[in-house]
Every structure is written in structure tokens, then in C-alpha cells.
Amino acid sequence: MIISVASGKGGTGKTTVSTNLALSIGSRVQLLDCDVEQPNAHLFIHPVFEHTETVTTPVPEIDMDKCTLCGKCGELCEFKAIVVVGETVLAFDELCHSCGGCMAVCPENAITEKGRELGVIQKGHYNGIEFIHGILRVGEAMSPPLIKAVLSYRDPAKLTIVDAPPGTSCPVIETLKAADFVLLVTEPTPFGLYDLKLAVGAAKILDIPCGLVINRSDIGDEKVKAYAANENLPILMEIPFDRRIAEAYSRGEMIVAVMPEWKAKFLELYKKIKARIN
Amino acid sequence: MQGNGNLLMKELIVISGKGGTGKTSLMAAFASLAENKVLCDADVDAADLHLIMDPDVIRCAVFQSGNTAVINIDRCTECGLCREMCRFNAISADYIVNSINCEGCGVCVHFCPEKAIDFPENTCGEWFVSDTRLGPMVHARLGIAEENSGKLVTLVRQEARKLAEEKKLELILTDGPPGVGCPVIASIGGASAVLIVTEPTVSGKHDMERVTQLAEHFEIPAMICVNKFDLNLDMTRDIENYAKAKGLSCSGRIPFDPVFTKAMIQAQTVFEYDGQSPVGEAIRSTWQRLSEKLGLSKIAHHD
Numbered sequence: 001m002i003i004s005v006a007s008g009k010g011g012t013g014k015t016t017v018s019t020n021l022a023l024s025i026g027s028r029v030q031l032l033d034c035d036v037e038q039p040n041a042h043l044f045i046h047p048v049f050e051h052t053e054t055v056t057t058p059v060p061e062i063d064m065d066k067c068t069l070c071g072k073c074g075e076l077c078e079f080k081a082i083v084v085v086g087e088t089v090l091a092f093d094e095l096c097h098s099c100g101g102c103m104a105v106c107p108e109n110a111i112t113e114k115g116r117e118l119g120v121i122q123k124g125h126y127n128g129i130e131f132i133h134g135i136l137r138v139g140e141a142m143s144p145p146l147i148k149a150v151l152s153y154r155d156p157a158k159l160t161i162v163d164a165p166p167g168t169s170c171p172v173i174e175t176l177k178a179a180d181f182v183l184l185v186t187e188p189t190p191f192g193l194y195d196l197k198l199a200v201g202a203a204k205i206l207d208i209p210c211g212l213v214i215n216r217s218d219i220g221d222e223k224v225k226a227y228a229a230n231e232n233l234p235i236l237m238e239i240p241f242d243r244r245i246a247e248a249y250s251r252g253e254m255i256v257a258v259m260p261e262w263k264a265k266f267l268e269l270y271k272k273i274k275a276r277i278n
Numbered sequence: 279m280q281g282n283g284n285l286l287m288k289e290l291i292v293i294s295g296k297g298g299t300g301k302t303s304l305m306a307a308f309a310s311l312a313e314n315k316v317l318c319d320a321d322v323d324a325a326d327l328h329l330i331m332d333p334d335v336i337r338c339a340v341f342q343s344g345n346t347a348v349i350n351i352d353r354c355t356e357c358g359l360c361r362e363m364c365r366f367n368a369i370s371a372d373y374i375v376n377s378i379n380c381e382g383c384g385v386c387v388h389f390c391p392e393k394a395i396d397f398p399e400n401t402c403g404e405w406f407v408s409d410t411r412l413g414p415m416v417h418a419r420l421g422i423a424e425e426n427s428g429k430l431v432t433l434v435r436q437e438a439r440k441l442a443e444e445k446k447l448e449l450i451l452t453d454g455p456p457g458v459g460c461p462v463i464a465s466i467g468g469a470s471a472v473l474i475v476t477e478p479t480v481s482g483k484h485d486m487e488r489v490t491q492l493a494e495h496f497e498i499p500a501m502i503c504v505n506k507f508d509l510n511l512d513m514t515r516d517i518e519n520y521a522k523a524k525g526l527s528c529s530g531r532i533p534f535d536p537v538f539t540k541a542m543i544q545a546q547t548v549f550e551y552d553g554q555s556p557v558g559e560a561i562r563s564t565w566q567r568l569s570e571k572l573g574l575s576k577i578a579h580h581d
Contacts, residue, residue, distance in 0.1 A: 008324055009297065009298065009324055009326070010294075010296065010297010010298045010324075010456040011296060011297040011298010011299060011456075012297075012298060015481065037456075037457035037458045037459040037462075037488075038295060038296055038456070038457055038458065038481075038484070038485040038488060040296070040480075040481040040484060040485070043480040043481055043484055044480075076384065076385070076388055078344075078345065078382060078383055078384045079383075097381050097383055098365065099365055099366075099381060099383030099385050100363070100365055100385065101383055101384065101385040101388065104363060104385065104389065105388065105389075136458065136459060138458055138488055138491045138492050138495060139463075139492065139495045139496075140459070141428065141459055141460035141463050142459075142460065143459045143460070165457065166297045166323075166324065166456055166457070167323035167324050167427075167455070167456075168323060168324065168420075168422045168423060169323045169420060169423070169424060169425065169427045169461075170425050170427075171459065173378060173423045177378070189539055189542055189543065190326075190329045190542050190543060190545070191302065191326040191329060191542060194324075194326060194329055195324040195326065198324060198422055201422040201423075202422050202423055205378070205422060205423050206378070206423075219536065219539050220539055220542075220543060221543050243509075246509055247509060247510060249479055250477075250478055250479040250480065250482075250509050250510035250513055251479075251480065251510065251513075252479075252480035252481075
């Protein structure tokens with residue numbers, strides 16, 4: 001089973017929920033941090049990393065001895081990542097989407113592929129939790145292939161909890177695609193609600209059941225609850241604002257470590273999610 | 279200012295690395311203080327600035343970008359070549375294209391022996407030029423699950439620039455997206471400076487460091503501001519020390535204050551909600567330092 005924790009708006013508490021949920025369940029769990037632009041879960045889980053690998057995406061390499069400058073590669077490429085200029089071929093690796101089209105269309109077989117580094121994946125353990133995250137190389141624009149690589153570590157024998165990136169565009173969709181359930185973490189503010197609606201829209205497009213966690217549930221207004229009632233979205237947990245939680249978070253401490261009574265609440269959350277999937 | 283505003287015009291992008299540090303609320307507060315500016319929301323994926331600015335849209339345009347393959351079943355002979363060649367797993371066993379998986383590379387379109395695949399352009403969203411009580415604003419809405427957010431970011435920035443030139447305004451104040459990926463890269467390229475709004479938490483610091491490296495990578499001058507600084511003073515100092523070591527100027531500390539949420543609920547900036555709030559002074563002095571760094575004309579004081 002894959003539970004993806006997403007939000008639309010950033011900073012609503014995705015990482016707080018995914019890490020505390022994973023730690024509360026404790027065994028036969030893996031936590032995949034797919035927010036590869038800004039992976040944060042490791043700052044709270046503190047895993048011991050035992051494996052690091054570089055993730056690359058294929059980009060064209062041109063053999064100029066074979067190239068006849070016919071230009072077919074440039075005509076095919078939708079991303080302007082390869083172009084014949086005068087007596088040479090320029091490849092713009094950072095624009096390449098790795099479709100392999102140029103290599104397939106080249107009549108001279110002058111194009112092969114090499115890897116462009118997207119970032120790294122690290123794998124480790126903490127207290128029985130298997131932990132995997134991806135770190136996008138700073139300066140790299142393309143995160144979906146790295147997200148895909150993180151998700152490939154999914155172990156069907158375990159419960160997989162996925163920390164998703166914020167927003168609703170390609171990186172989020174790539175992350176949510178495989179999920180059995182999307183847990184949306186929001187806050188009861190106009191920004192929280194507006195972005196929640198977008199995230200619910202994304203879950204609907206992907207046809208994945210979802211439920212809400214309202215974080216800092218007492219700081220704003222009642223509109224998120226009204227919206228949830230209207231849309232028939234279950235509110236599975238509420239976390240009231242507590243300066244102790246905020247300060248513990250600031251130091252990289254988990255809610256369940258500082259306030260152990262929360263463990264039961266996260267287990268209850270898991271139970272409710274399981275009931276929704278079955 | 280002279281007609282050729284190009285050299286004098288400044289573009290400040292407010293980014294954060296981590297989401298939810300208060301970027302948009304702070305940016306809206308700056309909008310209350312800054313004069314002669316265009317507001318621009320470059321967080322097209324989850325645009326929120328309009329919720330405070332309540333814009334009157336005066337121009338709206340469709341954003342089209344990229345293409346999606348559509349198989350014409352009448353002409354398809356199910357030879358399987360497209361499925362074999364597609365690297366994005368976008369074509370099902372019964373030859374339906376999954377538009378979410380389709381990357382828009384056109385490989386299937388090109389190689390289909392029956393020319394049975396159409397390739398219509400995507401409508402990915404809309405962008406707007408609006409009037410607001412605090413000045414003109416350019417903003418956009420990317421469709422849910424749409425791609426090419428980077429291109430839409432580039433477009434709204436171009437339109438904001440055009441508008442600033444047209445109206446001879448000296449500043450473009452831009453709300454940027456979180457993260458360090460494609461939309462952030464599109465947001466900061468060529469800007470006069472970025473302001474990194476962070477918070478004193480382990481994740482705020484971690485993400486601030488990464489986005490600082492990004493600004494460095496693209497050689498954009500960066501400044502830093504710690505929001506909710508009193509949540510963890512040690513962390514605030516760590517962040518400021520990191521910033522100083524990197525040669526970034528620290529433009530201010532803003533205390534934690536529920537007034538931001540209260541103002542947001544009323545669709546107001548913090549100054550509009552409460553001109554006397556304690557955060558007001560912190561924001562004013564932060565803006566003062568920012569405008570000096572940017573070399574803006576003297577600001578008028580709204581009291």
C-alpha cells in the first residue's frame with residue numbers, strides 16, 4: 001500500500017505528518033521522500049545512510065565523424081535540445097527530455113546516449129524504518145525522472161509512505177500517480193484552502209481517494225471544514241497550533257518524541273486510512 | 279525617470295526554498311510600502327497573491343505550450359511501434375494515450391507508419407494583467423497537472439517587465455515559487471536580486487542553503503530575511519551566519535505574529551489590517567534595507 005502525503009501549498013506540515021506517521025507505525029514501513037527539490041524528512045528521521053547512487057537521464061552524444069549535418073534530429077526534437085548550426089551539432093543537455101527521438105531518427109546512427117546527472121538517491125534505516133530520498137542537483141530543472149527513480153525503491157511487501165513535493169504540476173503528479181491514498185495536509189487559511197482545492201483536483205484527475213489532515217487547525221477560519229463537508233472529503237486528523245510543536249519542529253524533533261501521546265493519534269490516522277482503502 | 283527604463287528598472291524576486299515560510303504574506307506587506315511598482319506572481323503552480331490583492335482582471339490570455347499525442351483509432355493498425363518507442367509508458371495496450379504520462383516528445387507521431395497520431399497543442403493555463411488597489415499586477419493560473427510551469431513563469435515575468443516599461447515604473451516585485459527546480463530557475467534568471475524568506479527551523483535552513491546555492495549558480499545577488507525569527511533564536515543566528523559567510527546581506531528579522539493569518543483571512547496586507555502591529559516596524563525596516571540595496575528611489579512613509 002502506498003500513502004502519499006501531499007498538500008498543494010508548501011509548509012503546511014507534509015513532512016511532519018509523513019515522518020510522524022512512519023515512526024508511529026514503526027515496522028514494515030518505508031518512507032520515500034519525493035520532494036527532491038527540497039528533501040527535509042531526513043532532518044527529522046535522522047537515518048543512517050548506507051547506500052548512495054547517482055541518478056542520470058540519457059542525453060544524446062553525437063559522433064561528428066558519422067554526422068552528415070542532415071538536421072533530422074533538430075526537426076524531430078520538440079524541446080529544441082539539439083540543433084545543427086553551420087558545420088556542427090549543438091546539444092543542449094539541460095533542455096533534453098530523454099525521449100530518444102534524435103537517436104532513433106538519425107539515418108547515420110551517429111547518435112548514442114550518455115548520462116546527465118540529475119542528482120543522487122540515498123538509502124538508509126532508522127528504528128526499523130527503511131528510508132529513501134532523492135536530492136536534485138542544485139541548478140538542475142528536471143525533477144520527475146529523479147522522483148521516478150526514488151519511487152522505484154518501493155517495496156510492495158511494506159507499507160510505503162511518500163512525502164510529496166508541494167504544488168500540483170509535473171513533480172507532484174509523478175509522485176502521486178502510484179498512490180493508493182493521498183493524504184492532503186492543509187491549514188485553515190485562505191492560502192491553505194485555495195491550494196487544497198488544487199491538490200484535491202489533482203487527486204481527482206488521477207482518480208485516487210483522499211482525506212485531509214488539518215494542521216494548526218485553530219489558527220484560521222472554518223472554510224476548510226465547510227469545503228471538506230461540501231466535497232465529502234473526510235477530515236482524518238486535526239493538529240491544533242501548539243508553540244511546543246512549532247519549536248520542536250524548528251529543532252528537528254518529532255511530535256511523537258516530544259509529546260508521546262500523539263503516537264496513538266497517528267496510529268488512529270493510519271487505521272482510518274486503511275479503512276478507506278479497503 | 280527617463281523613458282528608457284531598462285537600465286533603471288529593478289526586479290526583486292521573493293523566494294524561500296521551503297514553502298510556507300511567509301513569502302507571499304511578506305511580499306504583500308512590501309506591496310503596501312513600495313511605490314511605482316508592478317506586482318507579479320510567478321508561483322504559477324499554487325498562486326496565492328491574488329487572494330490578498332483581489333485583482334480586477336483587465337486582460338486575460340490563454341497559455342498554450344507543448345503538445346499531447348492523440349491516436350486516431352480509425353487509422354491505427356495496432357502495429358505496436360509507438361508503444362515500443364515511447365519511453366514514458368504513455369500508450370496503453372489498447373492504443374489510448376495517457377495524457378498525464380505523455381511527455382509531448384512527438385516520437386510516436388513522427389514514427390507512426392500510418393500517420394495515425396495527431397499532436398494538438400496543450401492549453402496549460404491562463405495569465406492575467408490586472409489592476410489592484412496597490413498597483414498593476416501580472417499573474418497566472420497553471421491548469422492542474424499541467425506541465426511547462428517554467429515557460430509560464432517566463433511569460434508572466436516578460437509581461438510584468440513590459441507593463442513596467444509601459445507605465446514607467448521602477449520596480450517589479452515578484453512572488454516566486456518554492457523549491458529549487460524548473461519554476462524557480464525560470465523565476466530568478468536575469469533578476470536584479472532575490473530575497474530569500476526563510477524560517478528558523480532545520481528544514482528552513484536546509485532549504486535556504488540550497489536556494490542560496492542556486493542563486494549563486496545563476497549569479498543573482500541574494501538577500502535574506504528570517505521570518506518568525508523568535509521561534510528559535512539559535513537557528514536564526516545559524517542562518518544569518520551562513521548568509522554572512524556566503525556574502526549575503528541580512529535584510530531583517532520578522533517576529534512570529536498571528537496578525538499575518540488574520541490579515542490573510544480579511545484579504546488584506548498586514549499594514550491594511552493593522553497599521554500599528556508590532557511586525558509592521560520590522561517589515562518597514564526590512565523594506566528600507568531592501569530598497570537601499572536595490573537602489574530604489576526614497577520611499578514615502580505610510581503611517
